[in-house]
Amino acid sequence: MIREINFDGLIGPTHNYAALSFGNLASASNQGATSRPRDAALQGLAKMRFAMGLGLAQGFLLPLERPNATWLRQLGFAGSDAQVCAAAHAGDPRLFAQACSASSMWTANAATVSPAADCADGRTHLSVANLSRMTHRSLEHPDTLAQLRLAFANPAFAVHEAVPATFGDEGAANHMRLTSAHGDVGVEVFVYGEEGGKFPARQNRRASEAVARRHGLAPERTLFVAQSTAAIDAGAFHNDVVAVANEHVLFAHEQAFADAGALKADLARLLPEAVVVEVPASAVSLADAIRSYLFNSQLVTVPDGSMALILPMESHDCAPVKAYLDSLVAGNGPIRAVHYVQVRESMRNGGGPACLRLRVVADPSTIDPRFLLDDAKADRLAALVTAHWPETIGPGDLGNPALWEQAWQARRALLAAFEF
Ligand code: SUG
Numbered sequence: 559m560i561r562e563i564n565f566d567g568l569i570g571p572t573h574n575y576a577a578l579s580f581g582n583l584a585s586a587s588n589q590g591a592t593s594r595p596r597d598a599a600l601q602g603l604a605k606m607r608f609a610m611g612l613g614l615a616q617g618f619l620l621p622l623e624r625p626n627a628t629w630l631r632q633l634g635f636a637g638s639d640a641q642v643c644a645a646a647h648a649g650d651p652r653l654f655a656q657a658c659s660a661s662s663m664w665t666a667n668a669a670t671v672s673p674a675a676d677c678a679d680g681r682t683h684l685s686v687a688n689l690s691r692m693t694h695r696s697l698e699h700p701d702t703l704a705q706l707r708l709a710f711a712n713p714a715f716a717v718h719e720a721v722p723a724t725f726g727d728e729g730a731a732n733h734m735r736l737t738s739a740h741g742d743v744g745v746e747v748f749v750y751g752e753e754g755g756k757f758p759a760r761q762n763r764r765a766s767e768a769v770a771r772r773h774g775l776a777p778e779r780t781l782f783v784a785q786s787t788a789a790i791d792a793g794a795f796h797n798d799v800v801a802v803a804n805e806h807v808l809f810a811h812e813q814a815f816a817d818a819g820a821l822k823a824d825l826a827r828l829l830p831e832a833v834v835v836e837v838p839a840s841a842v843s844l845a846d847a848i849r850s851y852l853f854n855s856q857l858v859t860v861p862d863g864s865m866a867l868i869l870p871m872e873s874h875d876c877a878p879v880k881a882y883l884d885s886l887v888a889g890n891g892p893i894r895a896v897h898y899v900q901v902r903e904s905m906r907n908g909g910g911p912a913c914l915r916l917r918v919v920a921d922p923s924t925i926d927p928r929f930l931l932d933d934a935k936a937d938r939l940a941a942l943v944t945a946h947w948p949e950t951i952g953p954g955d956l957g958n959p960a961l962w963e964q965a966w967q968a969r970r971a972l973l974a975a976f977e978f
Pocket of ligand 1 (some may be wrong): 582879913
Protein backbone atom coordinates (compact mmCIF):
# COMPACT_ATOMS: atom_id res chain seq x y z
CA MET A 559 0.00 0.00 0.00
CA ILE A 560 1.30 3.47 -0.90
CA ARG A 561 1.50 5.76 2.11
CA GLU A 562 3.52 8.62 3.51
CA ILE A 563 6.43 7.56 5.70
CA ASN A 564 8.31 10.11 7.81
CA PHE A 565 12.02 9.35 8.14
CA ASP A 566 13.36 11.21 11.16
CA GLY A 567 17.06 11.74 11.71
CA LEU A 568 18.24 10.11 14.92
CA ILE A 569 20.03 13.01 16.65
CA GLY A 570 23.74 12.25 16.85
CA PRO A 571 26.02 12.22 19.91
CA THR A 572 27.89 15.42 18.95
CA HIS A 573 24.79 17.67 18.90
CA ASN A 574 26.08 21.07 20.07
CA TYR A 575 25.63 24.83 19.77
CA ALA A 576 28.50 26.20 17.68
CA ALA A 577 26.48 28.91 15.83
CA LEU A 578 27.43 27.63 12.41
CA SER A 579 24.36 28.74 10.41
CA PHE A 580 24.36 32.41 9.45
CA GLY A 581 20.77 33.55 8.84
CA ASN A 582 19.37 30.96 11.26
CA LEU A 583 18.48 33.10 14.26
CA ALA A 584 18.17 30.25 16.79
CA SER A 585 21.59 28.87 15.86
CA ALA A 586 23.16 32.33 16.23
CA SER A 587 21.48 33.20 19.51
CA ASN A 588 22.46 29.95 21.26
CA GLN A 589 26.16 30.31 20.50
CA GLY A 590 28.20 28.92 23.37
CA ALA A 591 25.24 27.30 25.16
CA THR A 592 25.68 23.83 26.64
CA SER A 593 23.87 21.18 24.60
CA ARG A 594 22.29 17.94 25.87
CA PRO A 595 22.83 15.31 23.14
CA ARG A 596 21.23 12.46 25.10
CA ASP A 597 18.08 14.48 25.82
CA ALA A 598 18.07 15.71 22.23
CA ALA A 599 18.03 12.19 20.81
CA LEU A 600 15.42 11.03 23.33
CA GLN A 601 13.21 14.03 22.46
CA GLY A 602 13.50 13.10 18.78
CA LEU A 603 12.60 9.49 19.53
CA ALA A 604 9.60 10.59 21.61
CA LYS A 605 8.35 12.59 18.63
CA MET A 606 8.72 9.53 16.38
CA ARG A 607 6.76 7.45 18.90
CA PHE A 608 4.09 10.14 19.07
CA ALA A 609 3.65 10.04 15.28
CA MET A 610 3.41 6.25 15.37
CA GLY A 611 0.80 6.60 18.11
CA LEU A 612 -1.30 8.70 15.72
CA GLY A 613 -1.24 5.75 13.31
CA LEU A 614 1.44 7.14 10.96
CA ALA A 615 4.25 5.16 9.32
CA GLN A 616 7.64 6.06 10.76
CA GLY A 617 11.21 5.46 9.65
CA PHE A 618 14.57 6.77 10.82
CA LEU A 619 17.96 7.62 9.37
CA LEU A 620 21.25 7.15 11.16
CA PRO A 621 23.48 10.00 12.33
CA LEU A 622 26.56 10.43 10.15
CA GLU A 623 30.05 9.84 11.51
CA ARG A 624 31.25 12.86 13.50
CA PRO A 625 33.88 14.16 13.99
CA ASN A 626 34.33 13.60 10.26
CA ALA A 627 38.02 12.71 9.97
CA THR A 628 37.65 11.83 6.28
CA TRP A 629 36.68 15.42 5.48
CA LEU A 630 39.51 16.80 7.62
CA ARG A 631 41.98 14.57 5.74
CA GLN A 632 40.71 16.03 2.46
CA LEU A 633 41.63 19.39 3.96
CA GLY A 634 45.22 18.31 4.57
CA PHE A 635 45.26 17.07 8.15
CA ALA A 636 47.15 13.80 8.51
CA GLY A 637 47.59 10.87 10.87
CA SER A 638 45.17 8.67 12.78
CA ASP A 639 41.58 9.86 13.23
CA ALA A 640 42.45 11.25 16.67
CA GLN A 641 45.61 12.96 15.36
CA VAL A 642 43.68 14.51 12.49
CA CYS A 643 41.09 15.86 14.95
CA ALA A 644 43.71 17.16 17.39
CA ALA A 645 45.55 18.98 14.61
CA ALA A 646 42.36 20.47 13.17
CA HIS A 647 41.09 21.57 16.56
CA ALA A 648 44.42 23.21 17.41
CA GLY A 649 44.89 24.82 14.00
CA ASP A 650 41.35 25.88 13.11
CA PRO A 651 38.73 25.43 15.86
CA ARG A 652 35.87 26.69 13.70
CA LEU A 653 36.69 24.26 10.91
CA PHE A 654 36.86 21.50 13.50
CA ALA A 655 33.43 22.48 14.89
CA GLN A 656 32.11 22.15 11.33
CA ALA A 657 33.54 18.62 11.16
CA CYS A 658 31.72 17.81 14.44
CA SER A 659 28.22 19.09 13.60
CA ALA A 660 25.33 16.68 14.09
CA SER A 661 23.36 18.64 11.47
CA SER A 662 22.39 15.55 9.47
CA MET A 663 19.61 15.16 12.08
CA TRP A 664 17.54 17.61 10.00
CA THR A 665 16.57 15.11 7.33
CA ALA A 666 14.19 17.55 5.62
CA ASN A 667 17.48 18.74 4.10
CA ALA A 668 18.76 15.28 3.15
CA ALA A 669 17.06 15.08 -0.24
CA THR A 670 14.12 16.15 -2.39
CA VAL A 671 11.62 13.36 -2.97
CA SER A 672 9.20 13.02 -5.89
CA PRO A 673 6.72 10.17 -5.49
CA ALA A 674 6.34 7.68 -8.34
CA ALA A 675 2.97 9.11 -9.43
CA ASP A 676 4.68 12.38 -10.46
CA CYS A 677 7.69 10.89 -12.27
CA ALA A 678 7.81 9.98 -15.98
CA ASP A 679 9.38 6.55 -15.38
CA GLY A 680 6.99 5.54 -12.59
CA ARG A 681 9.76 5.34 -9.98
CA THR A 682 10.10 7.38 -6.81
CA HIS A 683 13.03 9.77 -7.29
CA LEU A 684 15.24 11.16 -4.54
CA SER A 685 17.94 13.80 -5.17
CA VAL A 686 20.42 14.20 -2.34
CA ALA A 687 20.86 17.86 -1.38
CA ASN A 688 24.35 19.41 -1.67
CA LEU A 689 23.75 21.87 1.21
CA SER A 690 26.62 23.84 -0.30
CA ARG A 691 25.70 27.21 1.22
CA MET A 692 26.71 26.20 4.77
CA THR A 693 30.17 24.69 5.22
CA HIS A 694 29.20 22.39 8.09
CA ARG A 695 26.33 20.98 6.06
CA SER A 696 28.20 20.69 2.75
CA LEU A 697 29.98 17.57 4.03
CA GLU A 698 26.77 15.61 4.55
CA HIS A 699 25.86 14.64 1.00
CA PRO A 700 28.31 11.81 0.17
CA ASP A 701 27.34 9.87 3.32
CA THR A 702 23.67 10.73 2.93
CA LEU A 703 23.80 9.38 -0.62
CA ALA A 704 25.30 6.11 0.65
CA GLN A 705 22.64 5.79 3.32
CA LEU A 706 19.71 6.57 1.01
CA ARG A 707 21.04 4.12 -1.58
CA LEU A 708 20.92 1.47 1.15
CA ALA A 709 17.44 2.34 2.41
CA PHE A 710 15.98 2.78 -1.09
CA ALA A 711 17.92 0.12 -3.00
CA ASN A 712 14.74 -1.38 -4.46
CA PRO A 713 14.26 -0.64 -8.20
CA ALA A 714 11.05 1.18 -7.26
CA PHE A 715 13.40 4.07 -6.35
CA ALA A 716 16.03 6.15 -8.15
CA VAL A 717 18.47 7.88 -5.79
CA HIS A 718 20.46 10.68 -7.46
CA GLU A 719 23.67 12.25 -6.23
CA ALA A 720 23.73 15.94 -5.30
CA VAL A 721 23.52 18.61 -8.02
CA PRO A 722 26.79 20.57 -8.56
CA ALA A 723 27.69 22.70 -5.53
CA THR A 724 27.59 25.93 -7.58
CA PHE A 725 23.83 25.84 -7.16
CA GLY A 726 22.78 25.59 -3.51
CA ASP A 727 20.20 22.90 -2.84
CA GLU A 728 18.67 22.24 0.58
CA GLY A 729 16.25 19.47 -0.34
CA ALA A 730 12.70 18.85 0.81
CA ALA A 731 12.71 21.88 3.14
CA ASN A 732 12.16 23.97 -0.01
CA HIS A 733 9.77 21.63 -1.77
CA MET A 734 6.04 21.10 -1.30
CA ARG A 735 3.65 18.73 -2.99
CA LEU A 736 -0.09 19.18 -3.34
CA THR A 737 -2.31 16.32 -4.39
CA SER A 738 -5.79 14.94 -3.78
CA ALA A 739 -4.25 11.90 -2.02
CA HIS A 740 -0.61 10.90 -1.37
CA GLY A 741 -0.57 8.15 -4.03
CA ASP A 742 -2.18 10.30 -6.75
CA VAL A 743 -0.39 12.56 -9.21
CA GLY A 744 0.55 15.87 -7.60
CA VAL A 745 1.66 19.42 -8.20
CA GLU A 746 5.25 19.88 -7.07
CA VAL A 747 6.20 23.33 -5.80
CA PHE A 748 9.89 24.24 -5.59
CA VAL A 749 10.61 27.33 -3.51
CA TYR A 750 13.87 29.22 -4.02
CA GLY A 751 15.50 32.32 -2.59
CA GLU A 752 16.93 35.31 -4.37
CA GLU A 753 20.26 36.86 -3.36
CA GLY A 754 20.53 40.46 -2.27
CA GLY A 755 18.88 40.34 1.14
CA LYS A 756 20.39 40.49 4.61
CA PHE A 757 21.00 36.71 4.81
CA PRO A 758 22.17 34.14 2.23
CA ALA A 759 19.50 32.55 0.02
CA ARG A 760 20.16 28.86 0.50
CA GLN A 761 18.03 27.40 -2.29
CA ASN A 762 18.99 28.30 -5.86
CA ARG A 763 16.34 28.20 -8.56
CA ARG A 764 18.65 26.37 -10.98
CA ALA A 765 19.22 23.62 -8.44
CA SER A 766 15.45 23.15 -8.12
CA GLU A 767 15.06 23.10 -11.91
CA ALA A 768 17.80 20.47 -12.17
CA VAL A 769 16.08 18.29 -9.57
CA ALA A 770 12.75 18.57 -11.40
CA ARG A 771 14.39 17.56 -14.71
CA ARG A 772 16.21 14.64 -13.14
CA HIS A 773 13.00 13.37 -11.56
CA GLY A 774 11.14 13.51 -14.88
CA LEU A 775 8.40 15.80 -13.54
CA ALA A 776 5.79 17.11 -15.97
CA PRO A 777 6.59 20.82 -16.51
CA GLU A 778 2.90 21.72 -16.53
CA ARG A 779 2.51 20.37 -12.99
CA THR A 780 5.73 21.85 -11.60
CA LEU A 781 5.92 25.33 -10.08
CA PHE A 782 8.99 27.38 -9.17
CA VAL A 783 8.14 30.00 -6.59
CA ALA A 784 10.34 32.67 -4.99
CA GLN A 785 10.48 33.10 -1.22
CA SER A 786 9.81 36.67 -0.13
CA THR A 787 12.90 38.62 0.88
CA ALA A 788 10.97 39.74 3.97
CA ALA A 789 10.70 36.10 5.07
CA ILE A 790 14.40 35.33 4.51
CA ASP A 791 15.41 38.55 6.25
CA ALA A 792 13.17 37.69 9.21
CA GLY A 793 15.04 34.38 9.57
CA ALA A 794 13.13 31.98 7.27
CA PHE A 795 16.29 30.37 5.92
CA HIS A 796 14.16 27.55 4.49
CA ASN A 797 10.63 27.68 3.11
CA ASP A 798 9.50 25.10 5.68
CA VAL A 799 9.89 27.76 8.37
CA VAL A 800 6.95 29.68 6.83
CA ALA A 801 4.89 27.07 4.94
CA VAL A 802 3.92 23.40 4.98
CA ALA A 803 1.73 21.35 2.64
CA ASN A 804 -0.05 18.03 2.94
CA GLU A 805 -2.28 16.44 0.30
CA HIS A 806 -4.71 19.20 -0.82
CA VAL A 807 -3.85 21.70 1.96
CA LEU A 808 -1.23 24.44 1.98
CA PHE A 809 -0.69 26.10 5.37
CA ALA A 810 1.44 29.23 4.95
CA HIS A 811 2.20 32.66 6.30
CA GLU A 812 0.83 35.54 4.25
CA GLN A 813 4.39 36.86 3.73
CA ALA A 814 6.05 33.54 2.85
CA PHE A 815 6.18 34.04 -0.93
CA ALA A 816 7.22 36.89 -3.20
CA ASP A 817 3.96 36.50 -5.15
CA ALA A 818 1.39 34.56 -3.11
CA GLY A 819 -1.40 35.60 -5.48
CA ALA A 820 0.25 33.89 -8.46
CA LEU A 821 0.86 30.71 -6.43
CA LYS A 822 -2.76 30.57 -5.28
CA ALA A 823 -4.01 31.10 -8.84
CA ASP A 824 -1.74 28.34 -10.18
CA LEU A 825 -2.85 25.93 -7.47
CA ALA A 826 -6.53 26.68 -8.10
CA ARG A 827 -5.98 25.93 -11.80
CA LEU A 828 -3.93 22.76 -11.33
CA LEU A 829 -5.69 21.29 -8.29
CA PRO A 830 -9.18 22.74 -7.94
CA GLU A 831 -9.73 21.10 -4.53
CA ALA A 832 -6.62 22.79 -3.08
CA VAL A 833 -7.25 24.71 0.15
CA VAL A 834 -4.83 27.44 1.17
CA VAL A 835 -4.90 28.21 4.90
CA GLU A 836 -3.12 31.54 4.90
CA VAL A 837 -2.15 33.09 8.23
CA PRO A 838 -2.29 36.90 8.11
CA ALA A 839 0.51 38.97 9.61
CA SER A 840 -2.16 40.73 11.66
CA ALA A 841 -2.77 37.45 13.53
CA VAL A 842 0.82 36.13 13.64
CA SER A 843 3.77 38.36 12.73
CA LEU A 844 6.68 36.90 10.74
CA ALA A 845 8.82 37.32 13.87
CA ASP A 846 6.38 35.26 15.97
CA ALA A 847 6.05 32.67 13.20
CA ILE A 848 9.81 32.20 13.21
CA ARG A 849 10.21 32.35 16.99
CA SER A 850 7.46 29.75 17.52
CA TYR A 851 8.12 27.65 14.39
CA LEU A 852 4.35 27.50 13.79
CA PHE A 853 4.87 26.41 10.18
CA ASN A 854 7.73 24.03 10.91
CA SER A 855 5.08 21.63 12.02
CA GLN A 856 4.17 18.30 10.49
CA LEU A 857 0.84 18.55 8.72
CA VAL A 858 -0.36 14.97 8.50
CA THR A 859 -3.39 12.97 7.42
CA VAL A 860 -4.40 10.65 10.26
CA PRO A 861 -6.15 7.30 9.69
CA ASP A 862 -9.69 8.76 9.93
CA GLY A 863 -8.84 10.96 6.93
CA SER A 864 -8.68 14.26 8.83
CA MET A 865 -5.58 16.44 9.15
CA ALA A 866 -3.56 17.25 12.26
CA LEU A 867 -0.58 19.49 13.02
CA ILE A 868 2.35 18.24 15.11
CA LEU A 869 3.89 21.45 16.47
CA PRO A 870 6.84 22.33 18.68
CA MET A 871 6.04 23.30 22.27
CA GLU A 872 7.37 26.78 21.41
CA SER A 873 4.14 27.30 19.38
CA HIS A 874 2.11 26.53 22.49
CA ASP A 875 4.17 29.03 24.49
CA CYS A 876 3.80 31.95 22.04
CA ALA A 877 0.51 33.65 22.94
CA PRO A 878 -0.55 34.97 19.49
CA VAL A 879 0.31 31.64 17.87
CA LYS A 880 -1.55 29.62 20.50
CA ALA A 881 -4.59 31.91 20.08
CA TYR A 882 -4.46 31.45 16.31
CA LEU A 883 -4.23 27.65 16.62
CA ASP A 884 -7.12 27.53 19.09
CA SER A 885 -9.30 29.42 16.63
CA LEU A 886 -8.06 27.27 13.72
CA VAL A 887 -9.26 24.00 15.26
CA ALA A 888 -12.47 25.60 16.53
CA GLY A 889 -13.33 26.56 12.95
CA ASN A 890 -14.46 24.39 10.05
CA GLY A 891 -11.22 24.13 8.12
CA PRO A 892 -9.37 20.96 7.09
CA ILE A 893 -6.97 21.03 10.08
CA ARG A 894 -8.89 19.35 12.89
CA ALA A 895 -6.31 18.83 15.66
CA VAL A 896 -3.08 20.26 17.01
CA HIS A 897 -0.49 18.35 19.04
CA TYR A 898 2.56 19.83 20.74
CA VAL A 899 5.86 17.95 21.05
CA GLN A 900 9.02 18.79 22.99
CA VAL A 901 12.03 19.05 20.65
CA ARG A 902 13.73 21.93 22.42
CA GLU A 903 17.32 20.78 21.88
CA SER A 904 16.85 20.71 18.11
CA MET A 905 14.78 23.90 18.16
CA ARG A 906 17.67 25.78 19.74
CA ASN A 907 19.59 25.17 16.52
CA GLY A 908 16.62 26.17 14.36
CA GLY A 909 15.25 22.68 13.73
CA GLY A 910 11.58 22.00 14.49
CA PRO A 911 9.41 18.91 14.01
CA ALA A 912 9.30 19.32 10.21
CA CYS A 913 13.08 19.80 9.87
CA LEU A 914 13.64 16.51 11.64
CA ARG A 915 11.78 14.42 9.07
CA LEU A 916 12.00 13.47 5.39
CA ARG A 917 8.70 12.45 3.84
CA VAL A 918 8.67 9.58 1.39
CA VAL A 919 5.46 8.45 -0.28
CA ALA A 920 5.95 4.79 -1.14
CA ASP A 921 5.00 1.23 -0.32
CA PRO A 922 6.81 0.42 2.98
CA SER A 923 7.49 -3.13 1.76
CA THR A 924 9.89 -1.71 -0.87
CA ILE A 925 12.11 -0.08 1.79
CA ASP A 926 14.99 -1.76 3.61
CA PRO A 927 13.20 -2.79 6.85
CA ARG A 928 16.16 -1.76 9.00
CA PHE A 929 15.14 1.87 8.42
CA LEU A 930 11.51 1.37 9.50
CA LEU A 931 10.58 1.97 13.12
CA ASP A 932 8.26 0.15 15.52
CA ASP A 933 7.86 0.41 19.30
CA ALA A 934 10.32 -2.37 20.10
CA LYS A 935 13.01 -0.78 17.92
CA ALA A 936 12.33 2.63 19.45
CA ASP A 937 12.90 1.07 22.89
CA ARG A 938 16.21 -0.41 21.74
CA LEU A 939 17.30 2.90 20.21
CA ALA A 940 16.44 4.74 23.42
CA ALA A 941 18.47 2.27 25.49
CA LEU A 942 21.44 2.70 23.17
CA VAL A 943 21.20 6.48 23.32
CA THR A 944 20.98 6.39 27.11
CA ALA A 945 24.05 4.16 27.32
CA HIS A 946 26.29 5.88 24.77
CA TRP A 947 25.29 9.52 24.09
CA PRO A 948 27.04 12.27 26.11
CA GLU A 949 24.81 14.04 28.58
CA THR A 950 26.16 17.51 27.84
CA ILE A 951 28.58 19.27 25.49
CA GLY A 952 29.80 22.67 26.61
CA PRO A 953 31.66 25.15 24.42
CA GLY A 954 35.07 23.91 25.58
CA ASP A 955 34.30 20.21 25.12
CA LEU A 956 34.63 19.83 21.34
CA GLY A 957 38.42 19.69 21.65
CA ASN A 958 38.32 16.82 24.14
CA PRO A 959 39.64 13.55 22.60
CA ALA A 960 37.44 11.55 25.00
CA LEU A 961 34.36 13.12 23.40
CA TRP A 962 35.50 12.13 19.88
CA GLU A 963 36.08 8.55 21.04
CA GLN A 964 32.69 8.46 22.74
CA ALA A 965 30.95 9.74 19.59
CA TRP A 966 32.67 7.21 17.31
CA GLN A 967 32.02 4.41 19.78
CA ALA A 968 28.33 5.39 20.08
CA ARG A 969 27.91 5.16 16.33
CA ARG A 970 29.73 1.84 16.13
CA ALA A 971 27.43 0.44 18.84
CA LEU A 972 24.39 1.68 16.92
CA LEU A 973 25.53 0.16 13.62
CA ALA A 974 26.33 -3.16 15.29
CA ALA A 975 23.08 -3.36 17.28
CA PHE A 976 20.93 -2.68 14.22
CA GLU A 977 23.08 -4.73 11.81
CA PHE A 978 23.98 -1.91 9.45
O1 SUG B 1 20.71 24.15 8.36
N1 SUG B 1 20.87 24.32 11.85
C1 SUG B 1 20.20 23.82 10.66
C2 SUG B 1 18.72 23.75 10.87
C3 SUG B 1 18.04 23.08 9.73
C4 SUG B 1 16.57 23.18 9.82
N2 SUG B 1 15.98 22.51 8.73
C5 SUG B 1 14.88 22.88 8.10
N3 SUG B 1 14.38 24.10 8.21
N4 SUG B 1 14.34 22.05 7.29
C6 SUG B 1 20.55 24.70 9.46
O2 SUG B 1 20.64 25.91 9.63
C7 SUG B 1 22.80 24.82 13.24
C8 SUG B 1 24.04 24.09 13.68
C9 SUG B 1 24.92 24.91 14.60
O3 SUG B 1 24.86 26.13 14.57
O4 SUG B 1 25.72 24.28 15.33
C10 SUG B 1 22.20 24.22 11.98
O5 SUG B 1 22.90 23.69 11.15
